[in-house]
Amino acid sequence: MGNCVAKSQSQTKDDDSVQHVEFASGNVQLITTKESWNQTLEQARGDRKIVIANFSARWCSPCKIIAPYYCELSEKYPSIMFLVIDVDELTDFSTSWDIKATPTFFFLRDGQEIDKLVGANKPELEKKIAAVNLVPRYQ
Template sequence: MGHCLAKPNKDRDDSEHDVEFAGGNVHLITTKESWEQKMAEAKRDGKIVIANFSATWCGPCRMIAPFYRELSEKFPSLVYLTIDVDELTEFSTSWDIKATPTFFFLKDGQQIDKLVGANKPELQKKIIAMQDSASSCKK
C-alpha cells in the first residue's frame, strides 16, 4: 500500500495541502511534553495507544487521515495520536521512522505492533484486534 519515503523537494505553499490530521478522537501531538502527557494518561487508564507518524505533504497520509479519524470514533476505548514528522523531527527520528504513515501500537509505552503504509483494511484489522484485547483485559 502507499507510503512516502522522503519529503518532496518542491517548495509548495503549506495552505495548499493542509489536511485535518486531528479531529474525532485523534489528538495532534506537537510537543514532546504533550506526547508524554498522553502516554501517561493512557498508562494510568490502561489504554492502548495508536501513534500515527505522518506528514502533511504525504499523499497516502492525507488519504488515510479521515479513515483514521473515523476509526477513532468507532473504537473510542483506544487513544489515537498523530505526530507530524516534520514538526517533531528529532522525536520522530528516535522512533526510526523510515516511511510515512507509520502506525505504532503501544501498551504502557511499549510497542506491541506496527503498520507501515496507508493500508486501510490492515489498519482497521489491527485496531479491532487492539480493541478486542483491551476489552478482554477488563473482563
C-alpha cells in the same frame, strides 16, 4: 493540523488547491511536543488504554488519504487512544522512533510497542485496531 476534512466535503487525492488535509479530529489528539507525548502516554496508562500513534506528514499523499479514515476509526473505537505526530514538526522525536516512511502507525501498551503498520493500508489498519481492541484490558 487541526480537524479532519468534514465528511460532507469531497476532496480527491489529486486536488492541489488544498495545501494539506487536517489530521486530528474526533478522538484523534495532535501531539506537538515531547512533553505532550509523555503526558498523553501517562494518561493512557492511567486510563488503561491502548495507544495508536500515527506518524504522518502534511505533504504525504498516503497520509492525506488515510487521515479522514483514521479519524473515523477513532470514533468507532473510543476505548483506544488515537494520536497523530507530524514528522516534520517533531523531527528528532520521529527519528527516535526510526520512522522510515509515512504514515507509520505504532500500537502501544504502557508506552511499549505491541504492533506496527507502515503505509496507508485501510483494511490492515482496521484489522490491527480490531485485534488490539479485543485484547483483554489490564487485570
